[in-house]
Amino acid sequence: MSIPVPPRLRRLLPALAGAALLVAGCYPDGPENAEDLNMVVTAKVPGTDYADLHTFAMEDTVIVLDTGDGSGTPIDPSFNPVILQELRAAMVAAGFTDVTDQAGVEPDVQLVCGAVESEVWYYYYYWDYYGGWWYPGWGYYPPAVGVGSFDVGTLMWQLMDLRGVTPGVPDQDVRAAWIAGINGVLQDADSHTEDAIRTGIRQAFTQSPYIRAAAARQ
Amino acid sequence: MNRKIVLALLLALVAAAPAAHGQNAFGVCWTPALPLGDTDSFAPGLTGRGIGFDWRAFRSREFALGASFGWSVFHETTSGTFDNGTVAVTANRWNTINAAPIYVSAFRYGQASRREPRWFAGLNAGTVWLERRTLVGLLEFKDTNWHLAVAPEVGVQLPWDAFLGYAALRWNVAFSAGDVDTQQWLELRLGFGLD
Numbered sequence: 001m002s003i004p005v006p007p008r009l010r011r012l013l014p015a016l017a018g019a020a021l022l023v024a025g026c027y028p029d030g031p032e033n034a035e036d037l038n039m040v041v042t043a044k045v046p047g048t049d050y051a052d053l054h055t056f057a058m059e060d061t062v063i064v065l066d067t068g069d070g071s072g073t074p075i076d077p078s079f080n081p082v083i084l085q086e087l088r089a090a091m092v093a094a095g096f097t098d099v100t101d102q103a104g105v106e107p108d109v110q111l112v113c114g115a116v117e118s119e120v121w122y123y124y125y126y127w128d129y130y131g132g133w134w135y136p137g138w139g140y141y142p143p144a145v146g147v148g149s150f151d152v153g154t155l156m157w158q159l160m161d162l163r164g165v166t167p168g169v170p171d172q173d174v175r176a177a178w179i180a181g182i183n184g185v186l187q188d189a190d191s192h193t194e195d196a197i198r199t200g201i202r203q204a205f206t207q208s209p210y211i212r213a214a215a216a217r218q
Numbered sequence: 219m220n221r222k223i224v225l226a227l228l229l230a231l232v233a234a235a236p237a238a239h240g241q242n243a244f245g246v247c248w249t250p251a252l253p254l255g256d257t258d259s260f261a262p263g264l265t266g267r268g269i270g271f272d273w274r275a276f277r278s279r280e281f282a283l284g285a286s287f288g289w290s291v292f293h294e295t296t297s298g299t300f301d302n303g304t305v306a307v308t309a310n311r312w313n314t315i316n317a318a319p320i321y322v323s324a325f326r327y328g329q330a331s332r333r334e335p336r337w338f339a340g341l342n343a344g345t346v347w348l349e350r351r352t353l354v355g356l357l358e359f360k361d362t363n364w365h366l367a368v369a370p371e372v373g374v375q376l377p378w379d380a381f382l383g384y385a386a387l388r389w390n391v392a393f394s395a396g397d398v399d400t401q402q403w404l405e406l407r408l409g410f411g412l413d
Contacts, residue, residue: 039308
C-alpha cells in the first residue's frame, strides 16, 4: 500500500533526508585519542631574577600531590625514575650544575616534583546510525546513554629560589621561581606514557627560555 | 527580556500569518557560511556545517512575512604553544561556535511569473542562541548567550520546475551579548521548497 505524497512535499523529501544526514554530521571533530588531551603548562614568577642562576639540587622522590578532596592516588611508581631522570637531564641541558650530592654547597634553586592520578568521569550520549537515507525506515537506533572514565595524570614541578635563604634557619619564606606541569591521560605503564612524560618535560623547558643557567646564556 | 520580546513577536507572527489570504511556503536549505569579524578570529574558514528552515506566508504576490531558524557550526582545531608572557600552555585547542538563529522576516518579491526566476530581498530579525566553546586539553571554557540579531537577505526563487528551489545570500549579525562580541557570518542558502 502506498501513501500518496503531495507534489510539493515530494520535492522536499530528498532535502529533508539530506538535512537529517547533514545534522548528523554536524558535530565537529574533537579529541580523537588520549594523547590529544595532553597539556603542558609553565608559569614564570614575576619579580624573579632569572639571569643569575647557576646550580640546582633535587629530591630523589616524586611526592603525591594533594587533590584537595582525597580522590587522588599515586601514579604508577614505575614512572618515577623516568620523571626524575628526565627532569635532571633537562636541567643539566639548560646549563645548570647539579650540586645535589655536594655536601655544604647551597644550590641556587631546588627542584621539587609531585604527581597524582585521578579519575575523570564523563557521560556519553549518542545515536547510532543504522541505514542509508534511501533505505525505507532510515534513521537511528534509540539513543544510548552511559558513563565512562579515564585516568588523568598530573605531574608538577617547581624550582624553589634558595638565593638569599640562610641554611639552618627555620620558617624562612622560600619563593618559587618557576612552576611547570604536564597534564593528560595516563595509560598503562608502557612506553607510550613514558614517551609522553619525556616529551612533556622537554616541552616545558622549551617553552620557558628564561630557565637557563647563567653560563648557558653566554 | 529581549529574548522574550523576540519570541513573543515570533509567536504573534506565526499565529497571524495563516490568516493571510496568500499561500504558505516551506523550505529547507543547506547553509555553507563564511565567518566574519570576531567569528572569523575565533573559528576561521568556510564551514559547510549548516542547515536552515524557512517558512513564508505570502500576503500578496510580492510580499511575504515569515519565520526562519537554523543551525551553523564554525570550528577550528589548532595545536601549539599559547604564551601570554607569564603563562605558556602547549596543547591542542578546539574552538567551536554553535549558532542557532531564530528570526521573523519580511520579504519583497519581484513580479515575474513562477516560470521565471523571482528575485527577493528582505530582512530577518530576532535572536541567535550562540555558544562559543574552547577545549584545551582537559579544560573546557564555554560561553552561551542569546544575541539580538538582524540578517538582511537577498535571493532568487527559482522556477517551479527547477531542481533547486531557491538560493540566497544572508548576512547574519548577532550583536554583542554577555562577554561575547558581535558575531557575524555570511551564509549561502541553497534550498528546496519555498514555492
